[in-house]
Amino acid sequence: MTTSALEAGTARRTKPSRAPKPKQPWGSPATYFIALVVIGLTLAPVVYIVLGGFRTNSQITTDPAGLPHPWKLSNYTDVLGSSTFWTEFFNSALVAAVTTVGVVALGLMASYVLARYRFRGRGLMFALFASGLMFPITVAVTPLFLLLKDLGLLDSRIGVILPQIGFALPATIIILVPFLQAIPLEIEEAAAVDGCGRLAFFLRMVLPLSIPGVLTTGILAFVASWNSYLLPLFILNSPESFTLPLGVQVFSSQYSTDTAKVLAFTSLSMLPALLFFTLFERRIVGGLQGAVKG
Amino acid sequence: MSDTQVSSAAASTLGGGVTSGGDGAGNAPSPAARGPRSSRIGWRQRFEITLLAGPAIAVFVLFVILPVFMAAYYGFYRWHGYGKPTDFVWFQNYKVILSDPAFRHAVLHNFQIVALSLLIQGPVAILLALLLNRKMRGRSIIRVLVFVPWVVSEIIAGTGWSLMLQTQGAVNAILTDLHVFGRVHVDWLGNPHIAIWTLMVILTWKYIGFAVILLMAGLQNIPEELYEAATMDGAGYWQTQWRITLPLLGPTIRIWAFLSIIGALQLFDLVYIVWGQYVAGVAGVSTMATYMVQNGRLAGNYGYGNAVAVVLFFISLFVALVYQRLVLRRDVAGSEGKAR
Numbered sequence: 001m002t003t004s005a006l007e008a009g010t011a012r013r014t015k016p017s018r019a020p021k022p023k024q025p026w027g028s029p030a031t032y033f034i035a036l037v038v039i040g041l042t043l044a045p046v047v048y049i050v051l052g053g054f055r056t057n058s059q060i061t062t063d064p065a066g067l068p069h070p071w072k073l074s075n076y077t078d079v080l081g082s083s084t085f086w087t088e089f090f091n092s093a094l095v096a097a098v099t100t101v102g103v104v105a106l107g108l109m110a111s112y113v114l115a116r117y118r119f120r121g122r123g124l125m126f127a128l129f130a131s132g133l134m135f136p137i138t139v140a141v142t143p144l145f146l147l148l149k150d151l152g153l154l155d156s157r158i159g160v161i162l163p164q165i166g167f168a169l170p171a172t173i174i175i176l177v178p179f180l181q182a183i184p185l186e187i188e189e190a191a192a193v194d195g196c197g198r199l200a201f202f203l204r205m206v207l208p209l210s211i212p213g214v215l216t217t218g219i220l221a222f223v224a225s226w227n228s229y230l231l232p233l234f235i236l237n238s239p240e241s242f243t244l245p246l247g248v249q250v251f252s253s254q255y256s257t258d259t260a261k262v263l264a265f266t267s268l269s270m271l272p273a274l275l276f277f278t279l280f281e282r283r284i285v286g287g288l289q290g291a292v293k294g
Numbered sequence: 295m296s297d298t299q300v301s302s303a304a305a306s307t308l309g310g311g312v313t314s315g316g317d318g319a320g321n322a323p324s325p326a327a328r329g330p331r332s333s334r335i336g337w338r339q340r341f342e343i344t345l346l347a348g349p350a351i352a353v354f355v356l357f358v359i360l361p362v363f364m365a366a367y368y369g370f371y372r373w374h375g376y377g378k379p380t381d382f383v384w385f386q387n388y389k390v391i392l393s394d395p396a397f398r399h400a401v402l403h404n405f406q407i408v409a410l411s412l413l414i415q416g417p418v419a420i421l422l423a424l425l426l427n428r429k430m431r432g433r434s435i436i437r438v439l440v441f442v443p444w445v446v447s448e449i450i451a452g453t454g455w456s457l458m459l460q461t462q463g464a465v466n467a468i469l470t471d472l473h474v475f476g477r478v479h480v481d482w483l484g485n486p487h488i489a490i491w492t493l494m495v496i497l498t499w500k501y502i503g504f505a506v507i508l509l510m511a512g513l514q515n516i517p518e519e520l521y522e523a524a525t526m527d528g529a530g531y532w533q534t535q536w537r538i539t540l541p542l543l544g545p546t547i548r549i550w551a552f553l554s555i556i557g558a559l560q561l562f563d564l565v566y567i568v569w570g571q572y573v574a575g576v577a578g579v580s581t582m583a584t585y586m587v588q589n590g591r592l593a594g595n596y597g598y599g600n601a602v603a604v605v606l607f608f609i610s611l612f613v614a615l616v617y618q619r620l621v622l623r624r625d626v627a628g629s630e631g632k633a634r
Contacts, residue, residue, distance in 0.1 A: 031425060031428055031430055032430065034425060035425060035426075035430075035436050038422065038425075038440060039436060039439045039440065041499070042439060042440055042442060042443050042499065042502075042503075043439060043442060045443070045451065045454045045455060045458060045499070046442055046443070046446060046454070048454060048457075048458055048464055049450065049453075049454040052457075061462070063467065064458075064460075064462060064463050064464040064466075064467040065464040065465075065467040065468045065471065102353075106349050106350040106353060107350065109345075109346040109347065109349065109350060110346065110347045110350035110351070112346055113342075113343050113346045113347040114347075117339065117342070117343055119339070119340075119343060125347065125351070128351070128354070128355075128359075129350075129354065132354065132358055132359075133553075133556070134556070134610065134611060134614055135358050135359070135362055135607075136556065136557075136560045136610075138560040138562050138583045138586075138603075138606065139362060139365065139560070139603045139606055139607045139610070140357075140358060140361035140362055140365070140603070141361075141603075142365060142586065142590055142591060142596065142599045142600050142603050143360075143361035143362070143364035143365040143368060143600055143603070144357065144361040145591070146364065146368070146596065147357075147360065147361055147364060162353060162356075162357055163357040163358075165353050165357075166353045166354045166356070166357035166358040167357070167358055169350055169353070169354050169358075170354075173350075198342060199342060199345075202346075223445055226447065227445075227446075227447030227448060227449075228447075229447065229448055229449050229563050229567075230562055230563060234591065245447055245448075245449040245450075248449045248450060248453060249449055249453075249567070252453055259457060262453065262457075263454075263457070266450050266453050266454065267450075269447075269450065270445075270446050270447065270450045273445050273446070273447065274442065274445055274446070277438075277441065277445040278438050281434075281437060281438050281441060282434070284507060
């Protein structure tokens with residue numbers, strides 16, 4: 001039973017689709033055609049934003065769907081040269097990084113307790129966190145604003161980070177618990193024989209073994225934080241503390257006549273999350289596998 | 295058999311109730327639960343549990359659970375956010391909310407979005423997941439590209455779409471260039487007959503990637519042998535998908551549907567960004583959440599805004615409980631007797 005559980009974490013590597021593929025069959029042309037259409041539809045708005053940044057406003061007005069002609073780099077260089085962009089970029093990066101570390105650390109510790117300890121109230125604790133899926137930030141944001149005001153955390157990055165950690169915990173725990181349960185009991189017993197306490201076992205064995213799950217939840221938390229809009233909208237009000245999503249909004253209302261520059265700003269601010277996700281896409285699918293087992 | 299527990303645990307506890315089997319102990323005890331050392335529940339173990347789980351519980355309760363109770367408290371006051379709330383008005387806020395036609399419209403829009411999301415995104419996502427699960431060249435690149443909209447933030451998606459959908463924007467220009475419909479001059483955002491469909495296109499574009507990711511993860515769990523057996527029995531591709539894949543994907547689909555329903559009820563970002571606070575109501579795409587922000591924080595009526603949050607919460611909770619009773623229950627009940 002424990003070995004079948006372990007497969008939950010490692011099955012990816014043994015699946016034929018994951019094996020090194022010397023020759024992939026081409027498959028039917030219809031598949032490629034549909035895939036191309038789908039990709040065209042999904043990418044069109046993104047391409048529009050990126051290319052729009054290389055155009056001039058008059059180009060956009062006269063031919064809204066055209067290609068840049070000639071290509072104009074100044075929109076992008078202007079944005080990259082502005083201190084506003086970099087301040088907001090730094091804020092977003094800091095908030096996302098601290099949120100990610102916090103979610104993973106707290107989530108892993110709590111998941112370890114849920115997965116490996118037996119105690120009264122364990123079911124209740126799981127129910128508590130799982131119920132968090134029912135408390136989306138939309139409902140909580142108004143009182144959260146008042147709470148953070150009382151705590152003196154308004155307009156501060158930590159005031160965004162802490163609630164984000166709280167709201168990311170349920171999904172993190174639901175994904176991580178099966179990973180930790182899949183670690184065979186024998187390893188823990190062997191560690192105990194070697195005089196290794198449970199906490200030491202956690203640090204030396206559990207951490208390395210749960211890397212796939214940690215990566216999944218970490219990436220999800222990072223992307224969610226990078227894109228988060230509603231919470232910063234309520235909490236942050238001075239431009240020095242703005243994150244990029246707020247920056248995009250302010251920028252687009254400030255320069256509402258300069259569409260091309262808005263598009264350049266917008267496309268630069270989506271790059272990091274896209275890059276991050278592209279690098280780790282496989283990990284996410286693999287990591288979610290445990291959570292949707294039927 | 296241990297693989298059944300997470301989805302069922304998630305499913306059974308989503309409604310907030312503690313059911314047997316929900317904690318994993320009912321149907322498949324975790325390995326450690328029978329561990330040699332686990333019978334000694336001494337101070338040391340309690341210390342470890344507190345040390346490890348304490349921080350997560352503290353942050354979660356303080357910033358997720360507490361605000362919801364605070365909303366319930368403030369919802370009984372007429373209060374503008376300064377000093378302590380003193381003007382206790384009982385259920386006055388709730389009376390106003392429930393009799394406000396603008397709120398009723400918002401609720402209606404929310405439920406329209408729920409239904410349309412399931413009907414549009416479900417089939418499309420299943421077909422896409424099947425497509426991406428086929429062995430083909432360049433599959434990994436295609437996968438990454440399909441997920442791009444999901445990774446792009448709501449503000450960026452909203453900014454891009456609202457520019458493209460202007461009457462003078464790129465969408466109308468492309469449709470005109472096709473020379474099929476003549477000169478296209480559609481008001482995609484402002485026309486109340488069209489706006490909800492425009493919103494559905496944007497939502498489908500934005501969130502289909504998440505559905506596909508979940509479904510693909512679910513597909514990986516279906517044993518390859520079943521397909522081999524079906525092929526040997528002479529089943530065609532679509533027959534195999536219909537008879538084997540779809541039923542086995544059931545639990546994943548139901549979990550996705552749950553998340554999609556809750557997401558649609560709580561929808562805020564994209565509507566607020568694309569339509570703004572005033573146009574949304576006129577165009578027929580306002581949601582409970584945009585109503586809450588507009589009449590709560592922006593109007594300075596914090597008591598009222600909190601009351602809207604409470605109504606929003608109870609509507610979501612009600613829908614979730616009904617869904618759990620009617621749909622997810624099968625998964626929970628089924629997992630008890632299932633064995634591998």
